[in-house]
Amino acid sequence: MLAKELVAASTEPLILSLLSEGESYGYALMQEVKRLSGDKIEWTDGMLYPVLHRMEREGWIVSRWGEAENGRKRKYYSLKKDGRKALQDQREQWVTVSKVFKRLWKEQYV
Amino acid sequence: MFNLNQAIADWRRHMAAGGVDSHEVLDELEGHIRDEIERQMRLGTNEQQAYQTAVARIGLPSTLKAEFAKLAKGNRPPRWMFFRTFYFASVACMLLINTWTLLEYEMSPLERLFGVCAVALICMYLVGVPYLLNSLSPALSSRFAKVIKLTSSLVWVWPIWALLEAEHIVHLEIGIAPTTVLWCLDAAVVLTALAYGLKDRSLPNGGGGPPPSFQRRPQPIPPTRPCRPEFAGSLSRSQAVDPIVQESLEAACGEASRLGHDFIGTEHVLLGLLKLAKGSFANVLRTMNVDREVVRMEIERVVWPVAAQTATAAIPFTPRARKAMRLAAREATVLKHASIGAEHLFLGLLLEGGGVGARVLKKLGIQSEKARQEIVSELRARPSLLEGQ
Numbered sequence: 001m002l003a004k005e006l007v008a009a010s011t012e013p014l015i016l017s018l019l020s021e022g023e024s025y026g027y028a029l030m031q032e033v034k035r036l037s038g039d040k041i042e043w044t045d046g047m048l049y050p051v052l053h054r055m056e057r058e059g060w061i062v063s064r065w066g067e068a069e070n071g072r073k074r075k076y077y078s079l080k081k082d083g084r085k086a087l088q089d090q091r092e093q094w095v096t097v098s099k100v101f102k103r104l105w106k107e108q109y110v
Numbered sequence: 111m112f113n114l115n116q117a118i119a120d121w122r123r124h125m126a127a128g129g130v131d132s133h134e135v136l137d138e139l140e141g142h143i144r145d146e147i148e149r150q151m152r153l154g155t156n157e158q159q160a161y162q163t164a165v166a167r168i169g170l171p172s173t174l175k176a177e178f179a180k181l182a183k184g185n186r187p188p189r190w191m192f193f194r195t196f197y198f199a200s201v202a203c204m205l206l207i208n209t210w211t212l213l214e215y216e217m218s219p220l221e222r223l224f225g226v227c228a229v230a231l232i233c234m235y236l237v238g239v240p241y242l243l244n245s246l247s248p249a250l251s252s253r254f255a256k257v258i259k260l261t262s263s264l265v266w267v268w269p270i271w272a273l274l275e276a277e278h279i280v281h282l283e284i285g286i287a288p289t290t291v292l293w294c295l296d297a298a299v300v301l302t303a304l305a306y307g308l309k310d311r312s313l314p315n316g317g318g319g320p321p322p323s324f325q326r327r328p329q330p331i332p333p334t335r336p337c338r339p340e341f342a343g344s345l346s347r348s349q350a351v352d353p354i355v356q357e358s359l360e361a362a363c364g365e366a367s368r369l370g371h372d373f374i375g376t377e378h379v380l381l382g383l384l385k386l387a388k389g390s391f392a393n394v395l396r397t398m399n400v401d402r403e404v405v406r407m408e409i410e411r412v413v414w415p416v417a418a419q420t421a422t423a424a425i426p427f428t429p430r431a432r433k434a435m436r437l438a439a440r441e442a443t444v445l446k447h448a449s450i451g452a453e454h455l456f457l458g459l460l461l462e463g464g465g466v467g468a469r470v471l472k473k474l475g476i477q478s479e480k481a482r483q484e485i486v487s488e489l490r491a492r493p494s495l496l497e498g499q
Contacts, residue, residue: 025141026138026141026142027141027142027145027146031149044167044169045142045146045164045167045168045169046139046167046168046169046173046174046177047169047173047174047177049135049138049139049142049174050174050177050178050180053135053178068141070148072141072144073137073141074141075137075138075141
């Protein structure tokens with residue numbers, strides 16, 4: 001399991017990256033992160049929504065209520081232009097950190 | 111037998127009571143819980159256990175409330191910032207243009223002083239009104255909205271009058287200073303409406319829920335089942351009960367059914383009582399400024415209609431509703447009244463303290479001690495227990 005601070009810091013770039021692949025909703029985002037990290041990144045379910053709402057307020061993402069395949073209503077989020085820009089900025093920062101570790105540890109997986 | 115819809119309705123009430131009472135947020139969290147339950151049930155977990163795990167994973171209302179409160183204090187959307195800047199810039203322009211007009215045109219010093227003071231006061235009011243609006247209680251806010259609507263509907267009168275005067279169709283010489291003040295008042299009405307629109311509704315509690323565009327009114331669910339309140343043991347058998355109380359409890363059952371609830375809680379009893387309020391009880395409500403519509407809106411903000419289910423058994427009262435009824439009977443005895451009336455039931459709801467009914471009334475500023483005093487003074491003419499015996 002990852003440290004709480006690292007999980008918190010990576011939440012926004014992870015959400016932005018997932019939404020850059022297309023529209024999604026809270027529960028699916030959480031499951032996808034869990035799957036991609038091999039269950040190592042696990043968000044507290046309730047805590048995801050304040051983050052999504054904050055990102056929406058910042059104008060990075062936009063939401064709409066739609067109908068799920070099971071007929072229930074569901075809130076879908078998608079990336080906005082500002083969100084793509086934010087993703088680009090955050091990506092550069094994470095890549096910089098990653099490169100530093102790669103050089104320090106000389107490991108191919110960093 | 112575990113009932114998932116009922117359990118989720120209870121969870122929503124619990125969250126709302128804990129401060130997360132934005133319908134939009136609760137809808138989204140409910141969707142999450144249902145998705146998680148479905149996933150767990152596919153893995154072989156039974157419904158009740160899946161529900162308990164899903165709810166536990168969502169977290170405590172206090173934690174979520176704190177997270178959403180941080181959000182409310184955070185960045186505002188650009189459009190909100192634009193309107194807020196526009197609002198304060200308009201007030202500043204209004205002050206400058208009208209002060210310049212009053213200083214530039216010839217008029218008596220007294221008229222000038224009156225004009226400048228009036229313009230300054232109107233501008234001070236406009237600067238303070240956004241902050242004032244955020245501190246109003248829901249009841250006062252609702253009344254303020256009515257006043258804004260009424261005055262806004264009359265806002266066109268003065269510009270039309272000024273146009274007619276400019277075209278020499280009508281003629282009324284009132285002087286530069288009063289004309290300037292009237293223009294200021296007209297602009298103040300428009301800006302007050304704008305300030306009301308900018309009112310901070312972003313907090314999941316206290317701040318009044320989400321912004322208007324966010325808010326979805328609860329859709330009444332038509333009753334699909336027979337509504338029979340389970341009266342047995344609800345009220346004291348040794349005391350007489352006013353017919354209005356029986357009718358109110360039946361109305362409470364109707365309210366529970368309308369909201370798709372399988373129980374009659376203190377909120378339904380309160381709604382039933384207010385629906386049928388008449389005579390001395392209606393006087394008490396009027397004296398205490400209890401607006402039925404405001405109470406109904408506040409309750410429907412906290413509890414949420416759920417899909418109606420088919421129930422064959424009579425709808426039971428919750429333990430809190432039963433407690434409120436026992437307290438009503440006790441109040442009637444203490445006040446030496448011959449029968450339990452609507453006023454006693456209202457007091458019982460207030461004294462119960464922890465239910466949705468009591469919490470809503472307290473939020474609207476209604477205190478049990480004050481209510482008791484009003485009821486005692488209203489019911490002086492009511493026959494006492496001794497007379498009744």
